[in-house]
Amino acid sequence: MFDLKGRVRSTYTDAREQLSARKDGMFEKADTKVLGTRRRSVGLMVAGVAALGTMFTMVSSNVMAVNFASSNNSYKIYTDRVIGQYAAGFINAQQKQNGTTPVAQIGFKQADLFGMCVIAQQDIVGLGTVSMVMTGGEPVNGTVTDPTKKISANELYIASNSLKGSGENISRMTLGQSADTLAMDTITSHRGAPGAFGLQAQLMQIGNLDADSYGIDLQGSINLPDLNIRVVPGVATKTSCTS
Amino acid sequence: MTTLPLSQRAADVAALLAALRWFRAFRRTRPFWGGLWLGLGGIWLLTFANMSIGLALGGGWNQSAAYVIGGGMLMFALTAWFAPFYSALVGFTGVLLALAAFVSVNLGGFLIGSLLGIVGGAMVWGWGEKKPRKQKAEAA
Numbered sequence: 266m267f268d269l270k271g272r273v274r275s276t277y278t279d280a281r282e283q284l285s286a287r288k289d290g291m292f293e294k295a296d297t298k299v300l301g302t303r304r305r306s307v308g309l310m311v312a313g314v315a316a317l318g319t320m321f322t323m324v325s326s327n328v329m330a331v332n333f334a335s336s337n338n339s340y341k342i343y344t345d346r347v348i349g350q351y352a353a354g355f356i357n358a359q360q361k362q363n364g365t366t367p368v369a370q371i372g373f374k375q376a377d378l379f380g381m382c383v384i385a386q387q388d389i390v391g392l393g394t395v396s397m398v399m400t401g402g403e404p405v406n407g408t409v410t411d412p413t414k415k416i417s418a419n420e421l422y423i424a425s426n427s428l429k430g431s432g433e434n435i436s437r438m439t440l441g442q443s444a445d446t447l448a449m450d451t452i453t454s455h456r457g458a459p460g461a462f463g464l465q466a467q468l469m470q471i472g473n474l475d476a477d478s479y480g481i482d483l484q485g486s487i488n489l490p491d492l493n494i495r496v497v498p499g500v501a502t503k504t505s506c507t508s
Numbered sequence: 509m510t511t512l513p514l515s516q517r518a519a520d521v522a523a524l525l526a527a528l529r530w531f532r533a534f535r536r537t538r539p540f541w542g543g544l545w546l547g548l549g550g551i552w553l554l555t556f557a558n559m560s561i562g563l564a565l566g567g568g569w570n571q572s573a574a575y576v577i578g579g580g581m582l583m584f585a586l587t588a589w590f591a592p593f594y595s596a597l598v599g600f601t602g603v604l605l606a607l608a609a610f611v612s613v614n615l616g617g618f619l620i621g622s623l624l625g626i627v628g629g630a631m632v633w634g635w636g637e638k639k640p641r642k643q644k645a646e647a648a
Contacts, residue, residue, distance in 0.1 A: 288530070295533035299638045302542060306634030313603045313626035317619075320610050385618070387556065397618040482571075494618050 325401070325492035341384040342423070342476045343405045343503055346433070349373035349469040355444035355457035368424040368479055372455040373469075378416040380405040381489075382506035383481070396501035401489035405506040407473055414490045422455070422482040430474035438466035475503070539595045542631025543588040546602045549617075549624030550581030553609055556617040573612040580605050581625050588632045599633025 294300075351374035358365035382405040385397045403411040444457030447465050457463060497505055534540070557574030565572070584598040584605070606625025609616040616622030 288533075291537050292529075292533045295536040298537075300536060300538075300636065301638050302539070302631045303634045303636055303638060306542075306630045309600070309603060309630035309633050310627055313607065313630060314623070316607055317610060317616075317622055317626060320607070324611075324615075385556075399615070399618065494615065496618070 340478045343382040344378045344474050345409050346379040346472050348377045350375040351450040352466045352469040353447040353449045354464040357457050368426045372422045374449040376418045376421045379409045384501045396497045398505050400493045418487040424480040425476045425478040427477035430471040433472045434470035436468040538592040539588045539632040539635035542628045543585040545624050545628025547585030549621045550578045553578030553613050553617045553621040577609045595632050595635045599629045602629030
């Protein structure tokens with residue numbers, strides 16, 4: 266007869282024996298062998314950090330482009346002036362891990378930013394709230410001081426629930442265009458629901474832009490001259506951008 | 509010294525000591541610390557990008573990079589822990605992933621994830637049998 270009970274019991278005891286043998290082996294190995302991180306690790310560590318430093322300088326001196334995408338964190342973005350070619354915007358709901366938030370989805374086919382400062386907040390267990398401040402280009406202080414250090418971004422999308430700034434030069438803008446007909450020159454993927462409010466402009470120059478954003482999505486690439494990243498304890502404000 | 513009756517408390521202490529002894533042996537037979545830093549780097553990349561899995565699956569490389577690279581670092585860290593035989597391989601690949609994270613995942617989670625990955629990966633890579641102290645003393 267098929268002895269199920271006995272089989273189960275013997276499998277169980279076998280597994281237990283194997284496990285305890287493995288444990289004994291581990292104990293024996295721990296006692297007899299001296300295992301650990303050897304000195305050669307330092308070499309790779311130094312090489313790795315050097316490679317990271319090289320990439321950092323390449324990014325900050327405009328040779329290399331980086332990717333930047335996030336969807337759940339609320340970022341603060343500050344810039345002295347943004348000049349966008351072929352911009353389109355509409356209102357919809359931004360997906361988040363915990364539900365949705367209404368945001369304005371704004372896209373630029375090509376955007377030049379004069380100074381950029383991104384502040385991201387993160388709660389870290391044991392440390393409390395820390396803010397990461399990333400600056401690039403010229404200092405963000407309200408006025409354009411060094412136009413040669415402009416940041417160029419291709420296909421920049423921002424999902425923002427608060428935008429403040431002053432329109433300096435806007436041309437060929439349509440307001441109230443149905444969101445499903447929007448186009449950024451040749452790009453037609455940035456569209457909303459039919460009948461929803463849409464905005465489209467060929468040129469959009471905005472000064473002193475302050476934005477609360479739920480997502481920065483860069484389909485293209487960005488160059489970041491004078492890149493600087495630092496961590497500030499607590500909640501950082503716009504004044505942290507220049508200090 | 510008088511022997512105390514084995515109370516519940518003493519049994520608890522014995523169990524705790526046994527667990528500590530097990531953990532010590534566990535720690536000493538695998539690249540524990542390197543794997544820990546590498547794994548934390550991967551977790552940091554994932555939490556900092558904070559991308560919902562739906563968007564990551566629907567979007568392109570931009571959206572999924574955090575899952576691919578951060579998840580890869582975490583996977584290599586677990587491999588280093590539970591299959592120490594491959595530590596040299598996964599440590600080196602972990603360092604490469606941490607470097608790739610700088611260009612593709614939010615500047616390596618604002619540098620922190622990349623740095624943790626490089627340090628942890630290098631430690632995993634360089635893990636192995638050390639020369640016993642005795643031999644060193646004899647040679648000197």
